[in-house]
Amino acid sequence: MGWSSWNQFGDQINEQLLVQTMDAMAANGLRDAGYVYINLDDGWQRHKGARQDHPLEVDPVKFPHGLRWLADYAHGHGFKLGIYSGPGQTTCAGYTGSEGHEAEDAKQFAAWGVDHLKYDSCCSHKDAPKTEVQAIVKKMSLALRASGRPIVYHACHCGWADIWQWAADAGANHWRIGQDISDDFDYPGHREKYYFDVLDMLDRGITLGQHAGPGHWNDFDMLVVGLNGKSQELVGAGASNVEYRTHFSLWALAASPLLIGADVRALDAYTLETLSNKEVIALNQDPLGQPAEKVRDDGTLQVYAKGLANGSVAVALLNRGSATAEMTVSPGKDLGEAWKHYRVRDLWRHAELGEFDIPFTAEVISHEARLLLLSPVTGHATTTDTTDNTPAPK
Numbered sequence: 489m490g491w492s493s494w495n496q497f498g499d500q501i502n503e504q505l506l507v508q509t510m511d512a513m514a515a516n517g518l519r520d521a522g523y524v525y526i527n528l529d530d531g532w533q534r535h536k537g538a539r540q541d542h543p544l545e546v547d548p549v550k551f552p553h554g555l556r557w558l559a560d561y562a563h564g565h566g567f568k569l570g571i572y573s574g575p576g577q578t579t580c581a582g583y584t585g586s587e588g589h590e591a592e593d594a595k596q597f598a599a600w601g602v603d604h605l606k607y608d609s610c611c612s613h614k615d616a617p618k619t620e621v622q623a624i625v626k627k628m629s630l631a632l633r634a635s636g637r638p639i640v641y642h643a644c645h646c647g648w649a650d651i652w653q654w655a656a657d658a659g660a661n662h663w664r665i666g667q668d669i670s671d672d673f674d675y676p677g678h679r680e681k682y683y684f685d686v687l688d689m690l691d692r693g694i695t696l697g698q699h700a701g702p703g704h705w706n707d708f709d710m711l712v713v714g715l716n717g718k719s720q721e722l723v724g725a726g727a728s729n730v731e732y733r734t735h736f737s738l739w740a741l742a743a744s745p746l747l748i749g750a751d752v753r754a755l756d757a758y759t760l761e762t763l764s765n766k767e768v769i770a771l772n773q774d775p776l777g778q779p780a781e782k783v784r785d786d787g788t789l790q791v792y793a794k795g796l797a798n799g800s801v802a803v804a805l806l807n808r809g810s811a812t813a814e815m816t817v818s819p820g821k822d823l824g825e826a827w828k829h830y831r832v833r834d835l836w837r838h839a840e841l842g843e844f845d846i847p848f849t850a851e852v853i854s855h856e857a858r859l860l861l862l863s864p865v866t867g868h869a870t871t872t873d874t875t876d877n878t879p880a881p882k
C-alpha cells in the first residue's frame with residue numbers, strides 16, 4: 489500500500505511534491521491506514537536518451553538534495569521510498585533505462601536506501617518469446633538480491649507473456665495484469681485502443697487469482713480514485729464517487745496492491761473516506777492473502793467473494809447495470825459454506841445488518857458494489873427478514 493506519482497503527475501515530479509505528499513499523508517491519516525510506500529514513477533532521472541549518451545542520475549533540479557536525502561526523509565517519517573526504471577535503453581517516458589547496467593543500478597538504488605522498484609518494459613515485449621521476458625525479469629531480480637537490501641520488486645510488463653504464471657518464481661512481488669488504467673469506470677472499448685478502464689481491469693485480473701498469494705500479487709494498476717478526470721497524465725473522463733468506491737472495493741477484494749494515484753494534498757472528504765476505510769483495507773491486507781473470485785455472474789449483476797483468515801467471507805454485490813437492482817447472495821449456493829446461521833456487516837455503512845438463515849438480499853444502485861462481511865454464527869436467534877433498510881450511499 490502506498491502512493492505513486494504517475495497517475496496524477498506523470499513525469500512532473502520533484503522533491504517538494506514528494507515531501508508535501510508524505511507530510512499530507514502523515515497528517516490526514518493515510519500513512520497510519522497503511523499507505524507507506526511512496527513510489528517515484530518515471531521522470532526522476534536527469535537525462536532523456538540511452539545510457540551511452542548519459543549515466544543514470546537523479547535530476548538535480550527536480551531533486552536538489554538527491555535521493556538518499558529523500559529516502560532518509562521517508563524513513564524518518566514512517567514511509568518507504570520506491571523508484572522506477574526499465575529494462576530498455578530508455579524508459580517509457582524516454583529517460584535513461586537500465587539495460588546492460590542492472591547490477592550497477594540495483595546497487596545504486598540500494599545505496600540510496602530505496603525500498604521498492606517498479607521495473608517497466610513499457611509494453612515493449614508483446615510478441616517476445618516468454619523466455620526472453622523471463623530472462624529480463626530475472627536479471628533485475630538477481631541484481632536486487634545481490635544488492636543486499638530488501639527491495640520489493642514490481643515486474644511491470646503489461647500482463648504479457650503469461651507473467652502471472654512465472655513471475656513469482658523469477659523473484660517478482662507483483663506484476664501488472666494489464667495495460668495502463670484510464671480514469672474511467674466503464675468506457676466503451678479501450679480508450680485509444682490501449683487503456684483499460686476499471687471494469688476491463690477487473691475482468692482481466694479476477695480470473696488470475698490462483699497465481700497470487702502472500703509475497704506475490706496480481707497488480708491491477710494504480711488507483712484512479714479521486715482523479716476526477718483532472719490528471720495531468722492519464723486519459724479518462726473521471727468517475728462518480730460511487731464508481732470510485734466500487735473500484736477501491738474491488739481492488740481490495742482482488743488483493744491488488746493499493747497505490748493511491750491522486751494528489752493527496754487536496755483530497756475531498758468523500759475521497760479521503762473512501763481511501764481510509766479501515767474495514768475495506770483489512771480485507772486487502774488479510775493474512776490469508778486469498779484473492780477474490782467471481783462466484784456468480786448474471787450479466788450485469790455479479791457476486792465476488794474473498795475468503796478470510798478468520799473463516800468469514802467478504803462479498804461484493806456488483807451492479808454493472810444502469811438501474812438499481814435487488815441482489816442476493818447465498819452462503820451455501822454461492823460461497824460453498826455450510827453455515828446454518830450467519831451474520832452480515834456492511835463495510836461502507838459500518839453497520840451490522842443482522843443474523844440470517846436464508847439468502848441475504850440487498851438493493852444495489854447502478855455501478856455500486858455493496859461490500860459485505862458474512863460470518864458464521866452459532867447458537868443465536870435468527871432473523872429471517874432479509875429486507876435491507878440501510879440508507880443508500882451519499
Ligand code: GAL
Pocket residue numbers: 494529530579580581608609610611644667668
Ligand atoms: C507505462 C506504465 C505506467 C507508467 C509509465 C511511465 O508503461 O504502464 O504505469 O509507469 O509507463 O512512463
